[in-house]
Amino acid sequence: MALISVSSLTRVFDVSKPWLNRVIERRAKAFLTAVSDVDFDVEERSTYALVGESGSGKSTIGRMLVGLLTPTSGSVEIHGINLATEADAGKIDKIRSDIQMIFQDPFASLNPRWRVRDIIVEPVAARGGDTTGMAERLLEQVGLSALDAGKFPHEFSGGQRQRICIARALSSEPKLIVCDEPTSALDVSVQAQVLNLMSDLKDNFGLTYVLISHDLTVVQHMADRIGVLYLGRLVEEASPEDLFSDTKHPYTQMLLEAAPRMDGFGREAELPEGEIPDPINPPTGCAFHPRCPIATDICKAERPVMRQIKNTRVACHLAE
Amino acid sequence: MSDVVLSIRGLSVEIPTRAGIVRPVDGVSYDIRAGEILGVVGESGAGKSMAGNAVIGLLNPPAHIAAGEIWLNGKRIDTLKREEMRRLRGKEIGMVFQDPLTSLNPLLSIGDQLTETMLTHLDISRAEADKRAVAALEEVGIPGAAERIGSYPHEFSGGMRQRVVIALALCAEPSLIIADEPTTALDVSVQAQIIALLKRLCRERGTAVMLITHDMGVIAEAADRVAVMYAGRLAELGAVRDVLTAPRHPYTHGLMASPPLASHGKARRHQIEGAMPRLNAVPEGCPFHPRCTYAQDKCRAAPAPQIAEGHAACWFPMVVEKAS
Numbered sequence: 001m002a003l004i005s006v007s008s009l010t011r012v013f014d015v016s017k018p019w020l021n022r023v024i025e026r027r028a029k030a031f032l033t034a035v036s037d038v039d040f041d042v043e044e045r046s047t048y049a050l051v052g053e054s055g056s057g058k059s060t061i062g063r064m065l066v067g068l069l070t071p072t073s074g075s076v077e078i079h080g081i082n083l084a085t086e087a088d089a090g091k092i093d094k095i096r097s098d099i100q101m102i103f104q105d106p107f108a109s110l111n112p113r114w115r116v117r118d119i120i121v122e123p124v125a126a127r128g129g130d131t132t133g134m135a136e137r138l139l140e141q142v143g144l145s146a147l148d149a150g151k152f153p154h155e156f157s158g159g160q161r162q163r164i165c166i167a168r169a170l171s172s173e174p175k176l177i178v179c180d181e182p183t184s185a186l187d188v189s190v191q192a193q194v195l196n197l198m199s200d201l202k203d204n205f206g207l208t209y210v211l212i213s214h215d216l217t218v219v220q221h222m223a224d225r226i227g228v229l230y231l232g233r234l235v236e237e238a239s240p241e242d243l244f245s246d247t248k249h250p251y252t253q254m255l256l257e258a259a260p261r262m263d264g265f266g267r268e269a270e271l272p273e274g275e276i277p278d279p280i281n282p283p284t285g286c287a288f289h290p291r292c293p294i295a296t297d298i299c300k301a302e303r304p305v306m307r308q309i310k311n312t313r314v315a316c317h318l319a320e
Numbered sequence: 321m322s323d324v325v326l327s328i329r330g331l332s333v334e335i336p337t338r339a340g341i342v343r344p345v346d347g348v349s350y351d352i353r354a355g356e357i358l359g360v361v362g363e364s365g366a367g368k369s370m371a372g373n374a375v376i377g378l379l380n381p382p383a384h385i386a387a388g389e390i391w392l393n394g395k396r397i398d399t400l401k402r403e404e405m406r407r408l409r410g411k412e413i414g415m416v417f418q419d420p421l422t423s424l425n426p427l428l429s430i431g432d433q434l435t436e437t438m439l440t441h442l443d444i445s446r447a448e449a450d451k452r453a454v455a456a457l458e459e460v461g462i463p464g465a466a467e468r469i470g471s472y473p474h475e476f477s478g479g480m481r482q483r484v485v486i487a488l489a490l491c492a493e494p495s496l497i498i499a500d501e502p503t504t505a506l507d508v509s510v511q512a513q514i515i516a517l518l519k520r521l522c523r524e525r526g527t528a529v530m531l532i533t534h535d536m537g538v539i540a541e542a543a544d545r546v547a548v549m550y551a552g553r554l555a556e557l558g559a560v561r562d563v564l565t566a567p568r569h570p571y572t573h574g575l576m577a578s579p580p581l582a583s584h585g586k587a588r589r590h591q592i593e594g595a596m597p598r599l600n601a602v603p604e605g606c607p608f609h610p611r612c613t614y615a616q617d618k619c620r621a622a623p624a625p626q627i628a629e630g631h632a633a634c635w636f637p638m639v640v641e642k643a644s
Contacts, residue, residue: 053507053508053509157595158364158595159595187363187364187534187595187596188363188536188575189575189592190363190595192590192591192592193591193592193593196591215508254509255508255509258508258509258511258512259508259512260511260512260515260538260540261540261541262537262540262564262576263540263565264537264540265560265561267540267541271512271513272510275477275479275480275507275510276507276509
């Protein structure tokens with residue numbers, strides 16, 4: 001059975017102005033659909049990557065997976081338990097301790113007034129668990145020294161801080177770690193260290209990762225399955241091999257084409273058209289049609305449904 | 321085409337601190353010729369932005385130029401008085417910063433910002449400036465330029481704002497543009513558009529560009545030459561194809577192998593151990609030696625001499641494997 005099962009997940013945010021402005025300026029309420037009808041499954045001990053540009057809803061999905069946000073409709077089931085609707089508090093508590101999160105900015109996600117030891121053991125200490133020697137052991141597992149446990153976060157560089165965040169995420173022995181852009185704030189040479197560490201830990205601890213990133217090349221090596229998001233909708237899902245060699249969706253093709261390449265000397269890439277539309281008023285039909293080079297009438301009228309083509313799932317009328 | 325627009329000679333920037341003097345830029349020399357894009361690449365703290373700020377005279381005190389010379393079009397500019405430097409900025413040197421929202425004035429329409437820049441630096445009439453503002457916006461690809469001239473920065477998307485900033489940087493027809501991480505805040509699909517725009521405009525006008533970025537991919541696609549910086553020093557300088565396909569400095573070599581290349585499959589990534597030294601603790605000798613797999617006693621004793629075009633600041637530069 002899949003560890004995570006997401007079905008028709010939707011999240012709508014109310015982005016209306018305050019009521020007085022609405023009365024005076026005669027504005028209607030405004031709603032932003034950040035995530036719209038997303039389905040996917042994540043197998044145990046695999047890495048599932050969610051990729052998309054800003055505003056594609058990837059972080060919102062991540063937050064719904066760990067229960068920081070509740071879905072507007074649809075469901076997230078972890079081990080068959082829906083955190084948003086489950087009535088048994090004991091079951092919820094059990095699942096919660098299996099989920100951890102690593103955030104993008106290691107400068108903002110560590111309490112500057114706490115010692116590293118306290119930061120790392122907090123997920124366990126908060127539940128009253130035994131934490132003797134735990135911080136020291138975890139620090140060594142993430143490539144730092146046991147002596148670092150008594151230091152404060154400001155004494156570490158960005159890459160080291162992200163290692164502390166990883167140690168904290170590991171302390172409650174989770175099964176699932178949701179990583180929201182874990183390397184985006186880091187330098188290139190340090191990114192490789194952190195990604196390698198994450199791969200090693202996955203094997204050692206039997207972890208499942210949901211890896212959120214805007215950079216296809218970062219997830220290419222880590223992921224077993226990649227889901228590409230556009231304007232809150234899942235447009236393509238495939239294994240990395242299929243996604244890179246046999247790209248089905250025109251948006252994914254555009255992303256791959258537009259990414260700067262190390263061997264692209266003086267390359268004149270085919271430039272993408274336009275920018276991401278306003279998510280408050282998304283285009284009709286397929287959200288990508290105004291920028292799509294192959295769009296036809298049906299794309300403007302009808303929202304494509306997810307179709308299975310060989311091992312790829314794609315939401316495009318014209319993909320084959 | 322071969323006339324040198326900007327020439328930096330042995331530039332050092334120092335910041336006095338309580339713990340002693342730190343040197344974020346240490347003896348850096350490079351030239352940029354007309355119509356050429358020089359990519360300055362390095363990790364955070366490598367001194368790449370600091371060098372750019374020194375050129376435009378925007379170092380925040382107590383940071384100051386401690387040694388070296390900066391020449392622009394045959395004129396020495398690091399010794400200019402503040403007032404003279406102010407007149408040079410915008411006129412001779414245009415700037416594009418990372419965040420387009422904070423580099424535009426939110427209270428002025430973009431048309432006003434463009435005409436103000438032109439009226440300050442060029443000897444033209446108000447009507448002429450208005451006309452040129454529309455033309456400038458059209459040139460950077462803003463649809464409906466004539467209608468949008470009265471719009472304010474918040475009414476544009478991130479990519480469009482960066483186009484406006486580029487129009488602003490170019491409107492006084494400077495001979496040098498300093499673009500400090502111009503696409504870092506933008507999405508991939510928009511980044512490609514902005515880089516292409518910058519490339520096209522500078523080629524057409526023969527403007528020299530200093531493109532500061534941490535993204536090797538952007539450098540590969542946009543730059544003609546590349547300067548790799550590490551801990552305030554120039555590690556390697558040369559034509560972009562040479563440096564990227566056959567890096568001579570072990571740091572460049574590691575940097576090139578760090579980002580996952582599409583062809584590498586699922587293998588582990590090559591990683592450089594450790595991190596860049598803090599500026600108050602730059603090691604003796606070659607600053608890269610603690611992280612370098614090839615370091616020898618000579619590297620620990622003294623830094624490699626500063627370098628000329630096509631060379632690396634390394635005692636034992638890597639053998640160039642001739643790329644076909």
